[in-house]
Amino acid sequence: MKKSDASEKLLPEKQGEEAAEGGLRRRLWEENKKLWVVAGPGIFTRFSIFGITVISQAFIGHVGSTELAAYALVSTVLLRFANGILLGMASALETLCGQAFGARQSHMLGIYLQRSWIVVLLCTAVLLPIFIFTTPLLRLLGQEPLIAAAAGRIALWFIPIIFSFVFSFTFQMYLQSQSKNIIISYLAAISLALHVLLTWFAVSKLSLGVTGVMGSMILALWIPIFGEFAYVVGGGCPETWKGFSRVAFQDLWPVVKLSLSSGAMLCFELWYNTVLVLLTGYMKDAETAIDALSICLNINGWEMMISIGFLAAAGVRVANELGAGSAKNAKFSIVVVVTSSLVIGFVLFVLFLLFRGSISYIFTESSKVASAVADLSPLLAFSILLNSVQPVLSGVAVGAGWQSLVAYVNVACYYVFGIPLGAVLGYLLGFHVKGIWMGMLIGTAAQTFVLCLITWRTDWDKQVALAQARVSRWVVPTADQYNGREEAA
Structure with missing residues (x-):
């Protein structure tokens, strides 16, 4: 009898766990x-x-x-x-x-x-x-x-x-x-x-x-x-x-x-790599350095197309859920999109570390340039890994309407911190193009950390209220809504 009672007590608990697991799988799908x-x-x-x-x-x-x-x-x-x-x-x-x-x-x-x-x-x-x-x-x-x-x-x-x-x-x-x-x-x-x-x-x-x-x-x-x-x-x-x-x-x-x-936020991000090329142009043996860097940035540019696709998806999903009034679904969307992009970024990170010596020959026949690319490949791999998270968090910011805040974060992390640090590492400490890139990479990492912190500590119920207030403030009634108001009056 006791065994039967125990089974009866455990069964609903097990069914509840299975239902929760099935519900999570369904939500993820x-x-x-x-x-x-x-x-x-x-x-x-x-x-x-x-x-x-x-x-x-x-x-x-x-x-x-x-x-x-x-x-x-x-x-x-x-x-x-x-x-x-x-x-x-x-x-x-x-x-x-x-x-x-x-x-x-x-x-x-x-x-x-x-x-x-x-x-x-x-x-x-x-x-x-x-x-x-x-x-x-x-x-x-x-x-x-x-x-x-x-x-x-x-x-x-x-x-x-x-x-x-x-x-x-x-x-x-x-x-x-x-x-x-x-x-x-x-x-x-x-x-x-x-x-x-x-x-x-x-x-x-x-x-x-x-x-x-x-x-x-x-x-x-x-x-x-x-x-x-x-x-x-x-x-x-x-x-x-x-x-x-x-x-x-x-x-x-x-x-x-x-x-x-919005323009300020994205401009500060998209111009960051341009500064990297300009600073490299003043290096010793600049021709080889720029050739190697351009190959790395070309690869990085192709990968960024994936990241920007996830940026768009993050913006749409967060904006849709905030407009619909669901803070819970907005948070769930953020977790799913960041995880999905990070998994793809990690796979590419491993691939570039494994094949760094041979990738450059797709773009050049110069062994000198190929050697320089192989030397820069670890930095390229870490850039790709960071790019799998950072643009997605920028997409979250777009969906929530935080463009002004992120613009200030970008200026501080990129131009006040990252570029000067890169210049010090590249020119004063003699790390050359690797030093410039390391400094700018640290700036990107700092920006990613700040965006993670902002996203984590955000009161999403408050963001729902702000989104709905924005929609209500700017909405123009349709003809049917206008006639309905007149009849009610």
């Missing part, structure tokens, strides 16, 4: 599905867009060395500068659309999209003089006149490209906040394939040189935008796109403030 619906297409799209710039550089390299140097200068300095600002400002839309969609105020997404177009277009117009007066600017900075002149001609081709960012970035934020960004992946794949074909034909068959490459690049970046516009306006988003509205021109200042905060 559901959360991972929601995560990869955003992250998967996001990663593929970024690989495709990054591939377009790499393919263009490869073809221009066959046109001439001066043209290659000019293209590299414009794409790595000017385009990265503009890209950082415009992507950062567009990421404000990720906060607004994500929280509004979670709060079931779907009609606001189309209005936020149009407001973001206005704000980011104005910002792009402000950036135009940099591309129009590239040649005199580069000459003022001491660049060789021949390269400066070629860069000035290529920079004019980039003007339609930076305007394409206005729409590609904002459409991406708008669609991924609804987990509908698979259409962007299809269009990116088509444009990448088309770019390869058109560039080959223009350069190899028509001998159009730089004109053929840049013309094909412009087409490759604008074709997906027309496809996304047709998808949105043609009925792909019936709940969130209600047509063009004059309301989009109202209440622009809050969007401007959030866009500027």
